[in-house]
Amino acid sequence: MTAELILKLAGGVPAAFAACLGFGIVFNLRGKTLVFASIGGALGWLVYLLASGFAGDLQRYLLATVAITIYAEIMARVQKTPVTAYLVVSLLPLVPGGGIYYTMRYFVSGDTGMFIETGLHTLAIAGALAAGILPVSSLVRLYGQFKKHRLAVN
Amino acid sequence: MISEQENLLALSLNIGRGLLENGAETYRVEESIGRIMTAYGMEQAEVFAIPTCIIASVSRDGQTLTRVERITQRRTNLDRISRLNNLSREICDRKYSTSVIKAELNKIMSQQAYPFWLQTAGFVLVAAAFTIMFGGDFRAALAAALCGLVTKPVIELLQRYQTNVFFANIIGGAVIAAVALAASRLGLSGQVDLIIIGTLMNLVPGVAITNSMRDIIAGDLVAGLTKLTEALIIGTAIAIGTGFTFSIVGYLL
Structure with missing residues (x-):
């Protein structure tokens, strides 16, 4: 681990936790869910930063999202709250909000080349996040159906 | 029946x-x-x-x-x-x-959301935390917190009068850029871009665009496209808002 990465981890991970906590309050999350969702956000950012050593830009987003989704599915079952509550807040440090802003800034200022480049990159990040969420939640669903089916047969 | x-x-x-x-x-x-x-x-x-x-x-x-x-x-x-x-x-x-x-x-x-002061605190926390995540220093985070503190009541007021989303976000973007520029003029912090984007994280539709891609991949095409359009419209409004402030300040100074 380089010194630069350690510095990023020390500043970024607590900041990601704080950012999720703030958003959790704005989005009206209550009690334990608020804290656990914020921990999920810190976890995602940790994976994102650690993956910088071996993975490319989009793969880092994908890996972090897979980690968050697994965490969210587990927490949703332990705490008996819908997965969405965890997913929405924990994913916030990763979602390409800044990307949309920069894309539309280039659009408004008439810089077509940068508009297209940033726009496609933003869509790709959003796609990477979606591609990270869907397989995990589909597998969980499949497992649930499988268990229900087995119970029905027995 | x-x-x-x-x-x-x-x-x-x-x-x-x-x-x-x-x-x-x-x-x-x-x-x-x-x-x-x-x-x-x-x-x-x-x-x-x-x-x-x-x-x-x-x-x-x-x-x-x-x-x-x-x-x-x-x-x-x-x-x-x-x-x-x-x-x-x-x-x-x-x-x-x-x-x-x-x-x-x-x-x-009829269940109430968190009181307004706590929601403002959340808004301020988001602004400061994202500024640090994007590489800002402590003074930049402080300026972003100030920026959030000014912006939240403005947004709340616009929502209370049921202004449309497009207009509310133009104003939101303009206010954020104005406060950030003022903070840098007063010597609080020079990292204007980081302060603006950190505070803007409160407004930008990052969740909407992610959910829209999720819907599209899962096969809910119309729902996904609706959300994508909404995200782009909000993004445009914020960009117009900040651009407006930048051009006025650029003209005056």
Whole structure:
């Protein structure tokens, strides 16, 4: 681990936790869910930063999202709250909000080349996040159906 | 068909409306309404939901009931989604009567969100934390916190008067850029770009664009495109807002 990465981890991970906590309050999350969702956000950012050593830009987003989704599915079952509550807040440090802003800034200022480049990159990040969420939640669903089916047969 | 079933359809659509207005995914709305109607003995329940509309049609003994709900306002209240979700599950399990459903629904919908000062604190925390995450120093985070403190009441005021989303975000973007530029003029911090983008994280539709891609990949094409359009419109509004401030300041100085 380089010194630069350690510095990023020390500043970024607590900041990601704080950012999720703030958003959790704005989005009206209550009690334990608020804290656990914020921990999920810190976890995602940790994976994102650690993956910088071996993975490319989009793969880092994908890996972090897979980690968050697994965490969210587990927490949703332990705490008996819908997965969405965890997913929405924990994913916030990763979602390409800044990307949309920069894309539309280039659009408004008439810089077509940068508009297209940033726009496609933003869509790709959003796609990477979606591609990270869907397989995990589909597998969980499949497992649930499988268990229900087995119970029905027995 | 007896009015009991009409009542039930209306109530389940009200639950769907509550879910959608507080930021639930469209597939969750479709599933909740469909499950409730099937649990109460409907042979067929077809539900179609996009962020702006719910259409549900149920049939039994050759007769069909249909209802449409238009959704015009949306914000994010995750606690309410969670409670509505539990309610719809309980309804399916315990087959509540319509009066019980109505009472429970009213209870959930009248539940207050966090007080305004706490929401402002959350807004400020988001601004400061993202500024640090993007590489800002302590002084930049402080400036972003100040920026958030000024912006939140403005946004709240615009929402209270039910201004449209486009206009509210133009103003929001303009105010954020103005405060950030003022903070740098006063020598608080030179990292203007980081302060602006950190505070803007409160407004930008990052969740919307991610959910839209998720919907599109999962096959809910119309819902996904609706959300994508909304995200782009909000992004444009914020960009116009900040651009407006930059050009005025550039002209004056």
